Amino acid sequence: MNTWGVTVYGNPCRECRFDWSISVEAAAALILDVPDRYAKLLEGQDGSARHPDLTWSVGAYVCHVGDNLRIFAERMWSAVEAKQVHIEGYDQDDLASVRKYEYIPLDTALWSLSHAAGMWYEAYEAAFGREATFNHSERGPQTLSDIVQPAVHDAKHHEWDIRRSLAV
Ligand SMILES: [Zn+2]
Numbered sequence: 493m494n495t496w497g498v499t500v501y502g503n504p505c506r507e508c509r510f511d512w513s514i515s516v517e518a519a520a521a522l523i524l525d526v527p528d529r530y531a532k533l534l535e536g537q538d539g540s541a542r543h544p545d546l547t548w549s550v551g552a553y554v555c556h557v558g559d560n561l562r563i564f565a566e567r568m569w570s571a572v573e574a575k576q577v578h579i580e581g582y583d584q585d586d587l588a589s590v591r592k593y594e595y596i597p598l599d600t601a602l603w604s605l606s607h608a609a610g611m612w613y614e615a616y617e618a619a620f621g622r623e624a625t626f627n628h629s630e631r632g633p634q635t636l637s638d639i640v641q642p643a644v645h646d647a648k649h650h651e652w653d654i655r656r657s658l659a660v
Contacts, residue, residue: 494641496631501645508652510645516637519644520616523561526647527606530554533654539598543657547585550657551601552593553650558605559587561612564643568615568636571624579628579639616640 493503494512503512539551548556563582570576596604618624619636626634 494638496638497642497645501649505645505649508645508649510648512641512645514641514644516620516640519637520613520620520640522644523609523613523616523647526557526561526651527602527609529651530557530605530654531602533651533658534598534602537598537658539601541657541660543653543660546653546657548588548653549594550654551596551598552588553654553657554598554601554605555591555593555596556584556588557647557650558601558608559591560584560646561605561608561643564639565608565611565615567626568612568619568624568639571626572615572618572622577624577626579626579634581628581630612643 497503497505497510497512501507501510501512504510505512534550534554537550539554540549542549567579593601616636619639624636626636626639628634628638631638
């Protein structure tokens with residue numbers, strides 16, 4: 493079980509109900525459904541809906557989940573292909589600011605998310621086959637499960653954020 497995730501969000505997650513005891517294989521497989529789930533959820537939307545408690549619009553969440561998957565795809569690929577296992581945290585709000593999420597059309601964000609999910613799964617399969625491990629600057633030594641579960645939770649949690657933003 494992912495102790496970081498359980499400590500921060502509870503098990504299951506207090507908000508999106510993600511179960512942190514899910515196996516790494518089952519968790520990873522969920523990423524393949526994310527682009528379709530997001531596209532269906534956002535059908536007929538322009539991406540501008542925003543929950544009053546949240547800073548980001550639903551379109552910005554799509555951009556964030558795509559960026560997060562792409563970043564972690566690169567990290568898994570780096571560990572396998574270049575034996576570069578060091579991971580530094582990144583500030584998601586800084587990234588949103590420099591990327592100007594609010595100006596990325598929803599259809600573009602969904603297209604990008606679809607590619608990011610494919611990249612992520614390709615890197616996951618490579619990392620799983622070679623039993624990759626990582627070293628996070630703040631969280632210390634990380635197994636593949638420690639890397640996979642937070643990425644999958646991020647996608648599930650923001651699906652929950654998008655759902656409640658559209659329900660307002
Ligand atoms: Zn959650």
